[in-house]
Amino acid sequence: MINGQQTENRRADGLRDTGGTLLTVQTYIPRGFFTCIGRDGKVFDELKYVWLQGRQVWMYCRLYRTMDRFHKPEILEAAKAGGTFLRKFARIMGSGGQWKCAFCLTREGKAVKIQRTIFSECFYVMAMDELSRATGDTDMQLEAEQMMEQLIYWVQVDSSGLGRPHLPGDVPTNSMAVPMMLLCLVQQITEGRGQKVAEKYRDLGNWCVQQILQHVQRDGTAVLENVSFDGTELQGCQGRLQNPGHALEAGWFLLQYSTQWGDKELQKTAISKFVEVPYQSGWDKEHGGLFYFLDVDGNCPTQLEWSMKLWWPHCEALVAFLMAYQQTKKPELLDMFSQVYEYTFNHFPDAENGEWFGYLTQEGKVALDFKGGPFKGFFHVPRCLYMCERILDDLLSNKA
């Protein structure tokens, strides 16, 4: 092959960008994954979203590492190529001398956009940690830990490195996504790495749990997406916002954590407040499915997509209900699982071309017909199926 030749973009391995550039016979620059995939599988945009690159690497490695039927060299190779792409292109040295990750890259890996939040970095940590487990590469584990330290610094010490100016009217907000994401990372980084590592992150884990529990408001009848740092309700739309799918996802994160530390009280709270409450408030009794956003006082949310039914809250709900049932054997939790299962599998899968649609109208009609986009990648669907399969296996083998 000739130096610099752009190989043809093959479709054989689905989302993986195989159009790499061969600078010399030895130096192939890997290109990550396309994630904007149309109804019929055609790539409709070549931008590479870092959240989705990180999540895809994580998912491949997790499947490779923990499920026999996915323990295949081509899955590991795809994950490694994605990881190399991320390490080479996703990290950007920020103006304050701190590493940031871009939100979005061109096909060739040039940064297009950097968010002033922590989430690209979080998915980078997930990818690197899981990749280090699949490959045994301790450099990647170190990189995950270093980025994790950076994240903790931003969240607990000084967020100015994120680049958002402090404004006098911008009330400090405990947004549920932040402690949820960090709790997920604590579980990722500590899993199976022994008591010493678990203890190292114990305080952070507990802090995340406390931050998440502050979102239970209105005498325990609602989970609000944004609260103050001392756990009181914020004014206005932001303060009244509910995101049922997010609350359900937090629910199963808390359930996992309560199991790890044998915390029965937390298990109880997780089920009653983060599994049952969001279902009661978030389920659309007229058309079925979980609303994307709601206002706790019954006002109309200002998000244009508030009434749409998205794939990922349904994925999170399936995991949350099944895990809650696994831990309690309460039949009503299995009923909720069945109801969400029926809705999900009747509405999201595309019988014609495979894969799931992501975005339905309130009435359940496909509103956006692509299979992958800027926020829908190889993550929520496979993670849900993976988690549910494991729980069901446990239930069937009476281990649970």
Add this chain to the structure above:
Amino acid sequence: MINGQQTENRRADGLRDTGGTLLTVQTYIPRGFFTCIGRDGKVFDELKYVWLQGRQVWMYCRLYRTMDRFHKPEILEAAKAGGTFLRKFARIMGSGGQWKCAFCLTREGKAVKIQRTIFSECFYVMAMDELSRATGDTDMQLEAEQMMEQLIYWVQVDSSGLGRPHLPGDVPTNSMAVPMMLLCLVQQITEGRGQKVAEKYRDLGNWCVQQILQHVQRDGTAVLENVSFDGTELQGCQGRLQNPGHALEAGWFLLQYSTQWGDKELQKTAISKFVEVPYQSGWDKEHGGLFYFLDVDGNCPTQLEWSMKLWWPHCEALVAFLMAYQQTKKPELLDMFSQVYEYTFNHFPDAENGEWFGYLTQEGKVALDFKGGPFKGFFHVPRCLYMCERILDDLLSNKA
């Protein structure tokens, strides 16, 4: 009244925040307008969005100044109070020593968010210029001109003061909103101020027109929302994006400009490319109404709200068709006006509580039931009715 007393928030004058603080009998701190107004008129959020504050001041002054039945002291007073609020609270000295305007303020005027774009500043200019005309206050006119110079510097010389870091993959983009908005400001600032002022801004106006015309692509069959600065199509979703309401709004801006300068060629282009083309591509032949976003290749847009019917594109379409008819007397333009009129007045007004809804599903059902929100204020509906009334008056009196 007692010093510092918070007066009760009265509803009598609709959206105006009357809950001012009387620090001394003389120093009343004005509070601007609430814009988040529920279905029944109740304020559901007290944040004050600067785009909407500026637009409301502009609209009050324009009505006061040019229509006898709105030439009332209470309208001028409300506009002045809004202007005082803007001057006192909206402007923030940016890190680079340049004035920025906040995007959003608390009820008390503290900055909550600053966008890294030019639009808050644009609506500030519109408000100040029109207020100077209604009041004769030359300080405000000067302020409008100074901010206008700042805007021109950002757009034509150096945008780094907006605070967006330059990233290697972030392709410079001619986004239609920018030249449209500046053309609108050129017309605002020069209107009736004599030949010297008109000539001063002539080059800028022509530059805006050229920038807008670059959005006509695909051999004249499409108006694309984002193009390169040399007028070629951009890659990916961003490059294929169409926003029919925006193109129609650009259409009537161009028609006004072509009239002012007697440019028949521009008039022809404006009608064929910015009025007829967006209607043909943007009208939903199944359910009626104008789509919010479309992809020129027929892919599904990635914006979750792409198929919704918003009030403002319909407002812009009404003005565009009626003005195009006024200038040409082509009956098919009146037919298009009638079709949009029927859809608009059958779907957006709320027969029960008055005012217009803003957001419908593709099928025409109310999707968000508030009357005012972060982006819907006292602007598109009254501007549309105002423009249409003036054009219809002209048509009926045979002046046109």
